[in-house]
Amino acid sequence: MTPILSLQNVTKSFGALTVADGVSFDVPKGQALGIIGPNGAGKSTLFNLITGNLSPNAGRIEYDGRDVTKAPPMQRCLSGIGRSFQIPQPFDRMTVFENLLVSATHGRGLPERAVTDDCAEVLERTELIEVANRPAGGLTLLQRKRLEMARAMATRPKLLLLDEIAGGLTEAECVALVETIKAIHAEGVTIIWIEHVLHALNSVVERLLVLDFGKVIGIGAPDAIMASKEVREIYLGIEV
Amino acid sequence: MALLETKGLTAFYGDFQALFGVDVSLSEGETVAVIGANGAGKTTLMRSISGVIAQAPGMVRFEGREIGATAADDIMAAGIAMVPEGRKLFPSLSVEENLLMGCHRRKVNGPWTLQSVYELFPILKERRDRPGTALSGGQQQMVSIGRALMSNPRVLLCDEISLGLAPVVIKDIYAAFPQIRATGASIVVVEQDIGQAMKVADRVYCMMEGRVTLSGAPADLSREEIHDAYFGTAA
């Protein structure tokens, strides 16, 4: 079976700073992959490369067996890549519901009428239904993060990219969030999740990738990765 | 007498009331943690104290003087520095210039200088000439803290400094706390991570929906009490 996403030697630099350095990995369909790594390792950059918000200096990105290295973000979204932004980027002056409508209609190429119920369902699942008709600009941080995820979900992605959505949540909120993500995953959606809140991450993902200075320094089962010397040193800061 | 205190502090965003009569106080040399769920009003409290949100006079006192209606820049000059939520670096300034902005107005001799900030966060010295925003989130947070320290403040307000940071960085940052305290500064930390908050704080305020629902020394508070104050499960 072809992997849903495959990165081959992807390299990206900002001036002298290389933030993705020959990154290669595959994600099989339906897997939940976690990405961890120190701040500035290049995690969010990797997402931007996958979604097309940035384009790599070298390397190749394949999605669903096709080369999408040069495809614009809009096209990648239509073919099933959904993402949330680390720093929430809602459409401030539109209502929460309209935020979702945009992604449901344009992300899936469907008419408005066909997606109303779908949007409502996503709003219910992300506990945003109460604020559906409020302008997104006035939401709390938590609500914004939920909206980020909801908007990505409304495109009914096959591959969902989540960038630090658990940061700043209380324990209870975090538990609820994990449940939601698990449910999405259970529907067969492939998930790549960048997170520093490790207990949340590890309760969902099946595989963990560690990034440092733009390089993949480890990929494998979470337990093994967490136990590895490098990760403990570089990421957790535990002296071995 | 308290160094900093609020009395019946209220705050509004347009018609929306975010704070309802909040009383908090901070003594000389003390570290206080403010915890609470998202949207509880912690950031609003910080912004009200620092003058970003204009207040009616009479609600905030610092060193016995009324500062409720004082403008943000004057409050800063009086010695209250803030590490704002979301880091808020100046993109067109280099790392070093960002740090120097910290002592733009308030130039007080004290332990914190460029040199000592670089010692605290050595990575910043390496990146000193880069634009502040071309750093990762963690590095930016270090700049933001360093910038606030540069004024050698009497009170340091830290809003969610560990948000989005790798554990190792959080460790580093909290490791800096004793040093900061040692210089005599009083600290208010807003923190989601209750464990972390309990560790550093002399006293804790717990907020919910714009009100203080619980306060006390960490040792005196039970987990249940906090849980109730946090989530409002208490009847």
Next chain:
Amino acid sequence: MIWIDTILQGILLGGLYALFALGLSLVFGIMRLVNLAHGDLIVFAAYLILVLVTLLGLGPFLAAAIAAPIMFALGFALQRLVLNRVLGTDILPPLLVTFGLSVLLQNALQEGFSADSRRIPAGWLETASVPLGPISLGVMPLMTFASAILVTLALQWLFYRTSLGRAFRATSDDPVTASLMGVKPASVFAKATGIAMIVVTIAALYLGTRANFDPTTGPARLIYAFEAVIIGGLGSLWGTLAGGIIIGVAQTVGAQINPEWQILAGHIAFLVVLLIRPRGLFPRAFD
């Protein structure tokens, strides 16, 4: 030989355009304020100098030196009382307000000074020239150009070497956070506009001695000034100077081919530069 002369004249003309543009660049760079009244403010300053020259019998340079602090105060007040209140992420309110100001100024000047065209007398300097082999360059254009370089140097130093300059840039990025650093954004902006008005006064001195001006002279050159700013890159002062020179040289070279193309050539140079470098020649890293 004609081409060398043409290019030299173009460079000197560029100095004038750069002077028009530098004040604009300052304000645009710091506040993202598109000041449509900039040209009219230059004309206003020219009248101020003229009044000082005729009323007090001063030389034009001394008059400009007296006018400069007056203009600073005016700029400061204008920013403090009016423009600060419309600044924001949206470029439209300031666009409209400065347009209103432009209309106001033009017509107020017209009421006050009539539509007659005036000129600041500069005596023998007006026609003095320096021979350079077969070419001769006017003294006033040379002084204009030298002033443009000096103003650029001075602003550059202010911007990147002083703490006020740092405050300018920080406030430009994020006024709220800057206020947490003890900066008063309102007064930083006001100072910036005040300084821009000093540059405006210098521009007015050379505009007013070079040619006639009347209350409606301002807007015609505003577009060249904007072109210079944009070609140079937002917030880059050397870029603005370079932009002015590019426009100036393009105009004289275009005119040498055919006067019909003089102004067109300047605009086309602008378009070409932007096609190649959409953010100008020396863009800053972030904006």
Next chain:
Amino acid sequence: MAAGKYTVVTRTAASQAAALAALALLVIAVALPAFASRSLIQDMFFILTMLTLAQFWNLLAGYGGLVSVGQQAFVGLGAYMLFGGAILWGVNPVAGLLLSGVFALLLAIPMAFFAFRLQGAYFAIGTWVVAEVVRLSVAQWKAVGGGTGTSLPRDARDAMWGVEWIEMIFDTRASAARDILAYWLALALAVATIGGIYLFLRTKRGLALAALRDNVEAARSVGVDSARMKWLVFLVAAFGTGIAGGLIFMQNGRISPDSAFSIIDWTAFVIFIVVIGGIGTIEGPIVGVLVFFALQTLLADFGAWYLMVLGGVGIAVMLFSPGGLWGLVSGRTGIELFPIRRRLNRRD
């Protein structure tokens, strides 16, 4: 599953009342020449054409985030193509309106190609410069008078379609009949513009436009084709603005590069109208054009004071009600005559 539990509503009570009122107004407007004085017809022509320009600019800037200060390029080129068509190829001016639109559209393509590389204020200045280039180039077009300008030839003026018929049924002179014709065309154009824009905003493309206005990066990554939306808006606005330009100068009868490409008349005043009325709403330009017209009529005889008051009003509105006058009204009352906000309601 939420299926069928929710409905989406855009209509409001006010909007339904407004729709009825609009219909009635339209009927009156069409019949207006039967009983109105000629000067009222001319005033209405002015209002309607400015309204059309304002609506298109609002579509560009208020919805598309494209703050163009180069719309005079389309007005001017549209006008010049109408004159050029009539003078050089004998095209009937009424048919020439189509030329106006098409050539404005053709100009918009290279202009967009250039200007879309620029952002914000750069875009604004870039469009201004392109408009200057067009003005200076047209000023070299000797066959239509170069920098001097020219008048619509009498043959072309007399041959305008429909004038004779209007002369007959209203029993007026040819010049008055031409005004009526121009008025009807302006009415049709304004109604089509407002209706078209409103319907467009209610489609999912309109939704995308609003999303782009708020956050381009985010919109792109949820599947919005930002480039296509910008092109669409820019080209549509150019086409409509070109036709309006042709119409204005068809009625005016005279053209020169300075008048046809006047940044003050066709862009600055239009911006004034939109922003005073309230940008980003369909109601705003309508309110704005009425205020503008009222000011112009009241103050026209005060010379320089007219422009000073205009400038002053612009400044005052920006200072005290940045959402424009309509923003003030709808902020206080919540009224929206052309609602586009989709509200999700639970079916009960």
Next chain:
Amino acid sequence: APALAQGARVRIGYVSPQTGPLAGFAEADAFTIDAFNRIAADQGLDVEVIVKDSQSNPNRAADVAQELIIDDEIHLMLVASTPETTNPVSTVAESEGIPTISTMAPWQPWFIGQQGNPGDPSGWRPFDYTFHYFWGLEDVIAVFTNMWNQLETNKVVGGLFPNDADGNAWGDPNVGVAPGFAEAGYETIDPGRYQNLTDDFSAQINAFKQANAEIVTGVVIPPDFTTFRNQASQQGFTPKAITVAKAILFPQSVETLGEAGHNLSSEVWWSANHPFTSSLTGQGCAELAQAFTDATGRPWTQPIGFIHSLFETAADVIQRAGDPTDLDQLTDAIASTDLDTIVGRVAWNGEGVPDFAAQNVCKTPLVGGQWRRNEDGTFDLVTVDNTTAPDIPTQGEMQPLS
């Protein structure tokens, strides 16, 4: 008077640029209209003058013309001061069928500029309702060459013609001034049309230097002329004569040039020195000029005479029309005007005008003058050549620029 007998008030619309860059042309408006109203009242003429400001903007000029016609229901339109004002107003009035008298624009830009295709004489048509009086390029050619003939030159002339209504008319290689200059033995160097408010004239100066031009002519707006004059001096170009229209029309503009203004020459269409009298007030030219200066404290300027003559003509036309509120009678009255005014004889008899424009254009006399600088920095306009209109006395001889 017949007008009174009809018992109807005659409404006159007058459009002029009272504000904006052309405002200098209109400075005598109030003064003239006051006098006109006073005399009309004395003579028992029931007239009302409605004045509209074009703001120096052609669009606005057309708008206010429409307003005058439609809202104010005027019977007679008067318009003056540059093609930017006269052309839009005349076009509107012609299409509305309102009798119109226009002045103060050379007749070619007025007549040809209003034609559909100015480049194609076969399509030019006369007007039914609009009439214009002033001089034409042929007069300017004669006056300029006569002045230059008084000097010793190589007969090479550099031309400064902008791309505007005046510049295009003057600079046209076929019907502009160049062919006429050539007939008089002068070669014209025309580098091409430039845009108004150009900041650099190096290209023109280089072209003139290269061709060794000793004379400069053109129709230049004041700021551009100052720029040119300064740059010419700075770049070592010193012609023997500079004879330009427009730029040095007003004494204020010449004063801004300081010493460089001395002995600049231009055409003179009216002066305090002209030997004509007003049919309205009986004043001579010197008297009118003095009255203006007394009333306003400003020096006389050329437009004063023409604005005055415009109202003279209007009064005459109204008095001659059987029913001055009847547009056709009024039009006929204009066409049959034969009046000696303060600017000379006004009569649309086709004298000296090509056939295509004979019906609508009347010419008034033109002479040549030079600005002479006084000790105190003020300037006097001195008539130096009257070959074209010998009844206007000269006051001196043409002098070369030092």
